[in-house]
Amino acid sequence: MSRDNILHKVRTALGRSAAQAVADVPPVRLRVPEAAMEDRIALMMARVEALAGKAVRVPTMEAAREFVAGIIAGKTAVASNAPYLEECGVTGLPGVRSGIREVGELTEVCAKVDIGITSADYALSDTGTLVMLASPAESRLVSLLPPAHLAVVPVERILTGLDELFTILPNPAAQTSSMVLITGPSRTADIEQILVRGVHGPGQVTVVIVG
Amino acid sequence: MGNQVSLFVTCMVDQLFPKVGMAMADVLERLGYRVDFPEGQTCCGQPAFNSGYRAEARTVARHFLKTFEASERIVVPSGSCTAMVTHHFAELFQKEPETLALVHAMEKKVYEFATFLTEVAGVEDVGARMEDVVTFHDGCHGLRELGIKSAPRRLLAHVKGLELREMVPAEECCGFGGTFAVKFAELSGAMARTKIEAILGTGANTVVSLDPSCLMQIQGALSRAGLNVRTMHLAEVLASR
Amino acid sequence: MSVEFDQKIHDTLANASLQLAIYTATGRLKEKRIEVTAENVLPDYQELRTQANALKKHTIDNLDHYLEEFERNVEAYGGKVVYCKDATEVSDFVLDLAKRRGSKLIVKSKSMTTEEVDLNERLEHHGLESVETDLGEYILQLAHEKPYHIVAPALHKTRYDVADLFTKALHVARETVPEKLTLIARGVLREKFLKADIGISGANFLIADSGAVVLVENEGNARLTTSAPKIHVAVAGIEKVIPRARDLAVFLKLLARSATGQLLSVYTSFLAGPRRVGEVDGPEEFYVVLLDNGRTRLLPDRSKRESLYCIRCGACLNTCPVYRKIGGHSFPWVYSGPIGAIITPQFMGISHEPALPFASSLCGACGEVCPVKIDIPKVLLELRGDVKKMEAREGQNRMEKLAFRVFAWVMTHPRIYEMAGRLAASVAPAGDGKWIGSLPAPMSVGPMKAWLSERDLPPSPSKSFREMWRNR
Numbered sequence: 001m002s003r004d005n006i007l008h009k010v011r012t013a014l015g016r017s018a019a020q021a022v023a024d025v026p027p028v029r030l031r032v033p034e035a036a037m038e039d040r041i042a043l044m045m046a047r048v049e050a051l052a053g054k055a056v057r058v059p060t061m062e063a064a065r066e067f068v069a070g071i072i073a074g075k076t077a078v079a080s081n082a083p084y085l086e087e088c089g090v091t092g093l094p095g096v097r098s099g100i101r102e103v104g105e106l107t108e109v110c111a112k113v114d115i116g117i118t119s120a121d122y123a124l125s126d127t128g129t130l131v132m133l134a135s136p137a138e139s140r141l142v143s144l145l146p147p148a149h150l151a152v153v154p155v156e157r158i159l160t161g162l163d164e165l166f167t168i169l170p171n172p173a174a175q176t177s178s179m180v181l182i183t184g185p186s187r188t189a190d191i192e193q194i195l196v197r198g199v200h201g202p203g204q205v206t207v208v209i210v211g
Numbered sequence: 212m213g214n215q216v217s218l219f220v221t222c223m224v225d226q227l228f229p230k231v232g233m234a235m236a237d238v239l240e241r242l243g244y245r246v247d248f249p250e251g252q253t254c255c256g257q258p259a260f261n262s263g264y265r266a267e268a269r270t271v272a273r274h275f276l277k278t279f280e281a282s283e284r285i286v287v288p289s290g291s292c293t294a295m296v297t298h299h300f301a302e303l304f305q306k307e308p309e310t311l312a313l314v315h316a317m318e319k320k321v322y323e324f325a326t327f328l329t330e331v332a333g334v335e336d337v338g339a340r341m342e343d344v345v346t347f348h349d350g351c352h353g354l355r356e357l358g359i360k361s362a363p364r365r366l367l368a369h370v371k372g373l374e375l376r377e378m379v380p381a382e383e384c385c386g387f388g389g390t391f392a393v394k395f396a397e398l399s400g401a402m403a404r405t406k407i408e409a410i411l412g413t414g415a416n417t418v419v420s421l422d423p424s425c426l427m428q429i430q431g432a433l434s435r436a437g438l439n440v441r442t443m444h445l446a447e448v449l450a451s452r
Numbered sequence: 453m454s455v456e457f458d459q460k461i462h463d464t465l466a467n468a469s470l471q472l473a474i475y476t477a478t479g480r481l482k483e484k485r486i487e488v489t490a491e492n493v494l495p496d497y498q499e500l501r502t503q504a505n506a507l508k509k510h511t512i513d514n515l516d517h518y519l520e521e522f523e524r525n526v527e528a529y530g531g532k533v534v535y536c537k538d539a540t541e542v543s544d545f546v547l548d549l550a551k552r553r554g555s556k557l558i559v560k561s562k563s564m565t566t567e568e569v570d571l572n573e574r575l576e577h578h579g580l581e582s583v584e585t586d587l588g589e590y591i592l593q594l595a596h597e598k599p600y601h602i603v604a605p606a607l608h609k610t611r612y613d614v615a616d617l618f619t620k621a622l623h624v625a626r627e628t629v630p631e632k633l634t635l636i637a638r639g640v641l642r643e644k645f646l647k648a649d650i651g652i653s654g655a656n657f658l659i660a661d662s663g664a665v666v667l668v669e670n671e672g673n674a675r676l677t678t679s680a681p682k683i684h685v686a687v688a689g690i691e692k693v694i695p696r697a698r699d700l701a702v703f704l705k706l707l708a709r710s711a712t713g714q715l716l717s718v719y720t721s722f723l724a725g726p727r728r729v730g731e732v733d734g735p736e737e738f739y740v741v742l743l744d745n746g747r748t749r750l751l752p753d754r755s756k757r758e759s760l761y762c763i764r765c766g767a768c769l770n771t772c773p774v775y776r777k778i779g780g781h782s783f784p785w786v787y788s789g790p791i792g793a794i795i796t797p798q799f800m801g802i803s804h805e806p807a808l809p810f811a812s813s814l815c816g817a818c819g820e821v822c823p824v825k826i827d828i829p830k831v832l833l834e835l836r837g838d839v840k841k842m843e844a845r846e847g848q849n850r851m852e853k854l855a856f857r858v859f860a861w862v863m864t865h866p867r868i869y870e871m872a873g874r875l876a877a878s879v880a881p882a883g884d885g886k887w888i889g890s891l892p893a894p895m896s897v898g899p900m901k902a903w904l905s906e907r908d909l910p911p912s913p914s915k916s917f918r919e920m921w922r923n924r
Binding site for chain 1: 473476477503506510515517520525592604605609611637638646659662663664670671673675680695697698699700705712714715717719720721724725726728730731732733738748751
């Protein structure tokens with residue numbers, strides 16, 4: 001069993017004894033800047049666009065539903081179980097599969113459809129990021145397997161950035177087994193440094209900001 | 212204290228580029244300094260230190276400390292040799308508190324030439340004139356260990372008739388690196404050629420630097436390539452009339 | 453210097469298209485890093501570097517504490533931690549797991565740590581299929597090569613090389629457009645993702661207070677590797693642990709900027725244990741392999757210990773004038789560039805390639821860009837000292853040792869120094885003030901010959917400085 005051997009080696013090398021206390025962790029200052037909601041929204045949209053994603057703002061949940069309806073017309077889609085999507089009426093749109101709670105079925109559907117629709121737990125305006133926590137409401141695969149990802153996010157979930165996220169959520173593991181930060185479409189530059197979008201994850205990301 | 216300064220010309224200037232040392236003394240004297248040359252001086256020990264021979268480097272460093280103990284201020288025509296004293300001597304004497312105290316006292320007295328002019332003498336215009344288009348090569352140790360970037364440029368900006376053109380990239384190594392230049396000669400030569408491309412890109416006639424060792428590498432490669440671009444130490448430019 | 457090292461450097465320097473590829477790719481990555489770390493874009497860049505350094509120092513100095521905390525939390529969330537001392541233990545663990553679960557197919561996301569232990573080769577040797585899914589790594593797996601660069605593994609491959617590899621291995625029509633090649637790989641690998649039972653990832657960070665593995669990537673293959681298969685195994689060096697989730701606010705701001713010039717990489721996954729009750733998808737089993745493989749060997753040295761702070765961003769490679777000439781495969785192990793030059797001798801022992809710490813002009817560019825402020829030039833200098841001590845012990849390189857003893861003696865005897873200088877000047881050609889292109893055969897030896905192989909020599913001046921000074 002290498003566990004005890006390795007830990008013993010580490011302690012001997014560092015001159016520490018088992019269960020010896022440690023000094024306080026160096027402080028990390030998290031700075032949450034004052035930023036008006038309108039500025040957050042504007043920056044979020046600009047960042048998403050800069051990453052070759054699409055960002056739109058709609059005034060109401062009904063408008064969100066209409067926008068989504070326009071996007072998915074003639075295509076197939078899967079929606080996550082996020083209550084917000086249901087409230088918006090997105091899950092009831094024609095061509096949208098939703099309410100899937102079994103992993104086999106979810107995988108099969110996600111692998112086939114054109115678009116995966118989710119909400120997001122937070123958005124980070126200064127990087128154009130969507131923050132997705134796995135839960136009964138949000139799965140991992142809906143934002144991952146389909147070639148396009150569409151996220152419907154109410155304005156009040158837009159944070160300034162990483163510092164605010166970790167201020168609000170200092171311990172993500174207490175809530176979820178998976179928190180994913182999504183910053184733009186999947187991409188690679190592994191062949192001659194030429195940027196190609198949509199390698200393994202969605203090549204298109206659309207963020208619909210509601211409110 | 213006053214206007215006395217000691218020269219540490221470095222072994223390379225002493226043996227290969229004496230005019231650089233004379234030019235430096237000339238500039239300092241013209242600014243009103245009384246210049247002395249402690250005869251016991253040889254080398255800072257960097258060649259041994261960089262080659263992994265720490266005991267030998269320590270021996271030479273001790274000699275340096277003794278030679279310059281009485282000097283109030285020491286001016287050096289090399290960023291690299293200055294950094295050896297101010298940044299690496301202390302590493303050599305971690306286990307000798309008494310010598311370490313001497314090292315720390317020495318660190319405060321040793322100045323790279325351009326820094327001495329702008330920080331201590333407080334001058335940027337030394338009254339030099341040189342009709343030429345030049346480019347400036349940042350020696351790595353001066354740039355990164357001593358943080359020298361603007362001082363030589365400010366001094367060059369005041370040389371009448373001189374036009375400075377920056378090379379791109381400016382901060383990439385010329386490939387000298389002491390014994391690296393001969394242990395990895397082919398690689399070092401390739402690095403020098405990349406530097407030369409950057410130099411040629413400026414259209415300058417002259418490459419100026421604070422370090423004789425970089426200039427030896429660059430001039431050696433320019434000469435080998437048959438290119439008609441010359442190299443000059445900053446002191447030689449500032450001594451021009 | 454080993455013949456192999458010398459030869460690889462020579463071959464790379466002599467390959468003009470490869471020279472251009474390396475220089476262009478690293479130059480682009482370097483420029484992008486400079487843009488996003490500029491004072492006006494990220495005013496607290498230097499403060500972040502200082503914080504990152506302090507966090508890493510604190511964690512490494514108390515590593516056992518944070519490993520145990522990490523382990524407790526992984527287990528609290530239903531995962532399992534497996535300590536492995538070397539490559540064999542890692543592959544034995546995976547083989548045993550695969551056997552117990554009846555798995556034949558494994559998908560892998562990019563991990564330098566698994567490259568370090570040749571995991572694919574070992575698994576394949578035992579009849580498992582282990583597929584790299586990062587596009588660059590997939591290309592290299594088909595080519596049977598190791599990564600050329602920590603973050604841009606296939607930077608030495610052209611689109612035509614990739615086209616050849618795909619045509620041969622996948623029996624597809626030849627395509628040479630990067631978009632199309634990428635689509636081919638997507639199709640092939642998508643099937644593997646959906647069939648595999650085990651996904652093996654690396655880890656950019658291990659979070660002690662959360663029992664979490666953090667993965668940073670752009671393609672989505674790490675997300676797929678850790679989401680689709682039933683079992684997720686993360687393989688990480690023991691030095692990857694950091695204390696708290698919130699520390700990521702520091703490291704994530706630095707990592708992508710330093711690596712690729714992005715503000716954040718496309719996907720950052722924070723994974724704590726297997727799928728929980730109520731969650732719809734995710735792995736059923738979650739393992740973290742903590743690998744030593746030589747790391748504990750460099751903990752005792754307080755100074756060189758900082759080599760373990762590395763977050764594998766590759767910034768030091770992109771800025772290094774040596775890497776930019778000799779590329780990744782000249783280096784004797786999977787880690788290349790300045791960071792490779794300091795960790796290889798410490799992980800593998802300095803005798804693995806004693807010349808490695810000397811393959812640097814000590815320009816310091818690496819230390820300047822390191823996001824966790826590893827003083828790479830300082831460690832290189834210390835390793836050079838270690839090499840010389842080893843040589844002295846083993847009675848190697850005696851002539852050089854003697855030369856430096858003579859050097860030290862001469863330099864502490866000014867009169868001798870002056871005489872030696874005069875003697876050298878008297879035999880050196882004056883060259884009429886012109887630089888010297890060649891020396892007579894008996895003089896053109898050793899360092900002189902090496903210098904002259906690439907450059908001219910300065911003419912010997914008629915008088916030394918001290919003579920001029922006395923005469924003025």
